[in-house]
Amino acid sequence: MSRAPDLIGRAADDVDACRAQLATNRSEARALVSGRSDAQLLWRRQPESWSVAECLDHLVLSGRSYLAPIDRALAERGGPDRTGVPPFRHPWFSRWFVSTFEPPPRMKLPAPRIYRPRPSQGAPGSTVADFERLGDEIGSRLDAARGLDLGRIRVVSPAMSLIRLSLGMAFALLPAHERRHLYQARQIVRDPGFPRA
Numbered sequence: 638m639s640r641a642p643d644l645i646g647r648a649a650d651d652v653d654a655c656r657a658q659l660a661t662n663r664s665e666a667r668a669l670v671s672g673r674s675d676a677q678l679l680w681r682r683q684p685e686s687w688s689v690a691e692c693l694d695h696l697v698l699s700g701r702s703y704l705a706p707i708d709r710a711l712a713e714r715g716g717p718d719r720t721g722v723p724p725f726r727h728p729w730f731s732r733w734f735v736s737t738f739e740p741p742p743r744m745k746l747p748a749p750r751i752y753r754p755r756p757s758q759g760a761p762g763s764t765v766a767d768f769e770r771l772g773d774e775i776g777s778r779l780d781a782a783r784g785l786d787l788g789r790i791r792v793v794s795p796a797m798s799l800i801r802l803s804l805g806m807a808f809a810l811l812p813a814h815e816r817r818h819l820y821q822a823r824q825i826v827r828d829p830g831f832p833r834a
């Protein structure tokens with residue numbers, strides 16, 4: 638259990654650490670889908686559960702929804718009090734909220750409607766390409782945040798405006814959330830009922 642706070646803290650305070658975590662997640666996603674058929678990527682344990690492709694689509698939808706709020710936070714960065722060096726002070730709520738996304742899930746909550754996977758369109762493997770592009774898009778925001786006080790600047794959650802995270806914790810949330818659903822996808826392919834090639 639000590640692993641999660643270390644990953645979260647590093648991603649929240651160090652843009653390069655966050656970028657490395659995103660890269661690790663993309664490598665894992667490629668390994669999960671490599672050599673698997675469309676039927677395997679779309680297989681569900683139960684009708685209401687998600688497939689591997691749907692886990693990745695959910696990550697693309699939710700990750701992209703954070704880009705505009707992060708952009709707004711970066712655009713409002715003027716002034717000397719917006720710069721800083723790590724370690725940063727992140728509000729306790731930000732730290733707690735992000736920690737709830739680490740796998741294995743301690744509580745299961747339904748995904749907000751805006752984050753529910755879309756009906757499959759085209760080859761499910763294309764979702765991995767979307768996931769890769771999302772990593773690049775987040776990476777450009779990480780580059781723009783260099784030198785800023787990642788604990789002081791606030792990002793408003795796109796799913797619930799009452800939730801405000803420090804910029805560093807908003808960045809840390811993205812790879813943590815990815816780890817959660819990559820964990821879910823691994824459980825799917827390990828299921829005894831998963832279709833074999």
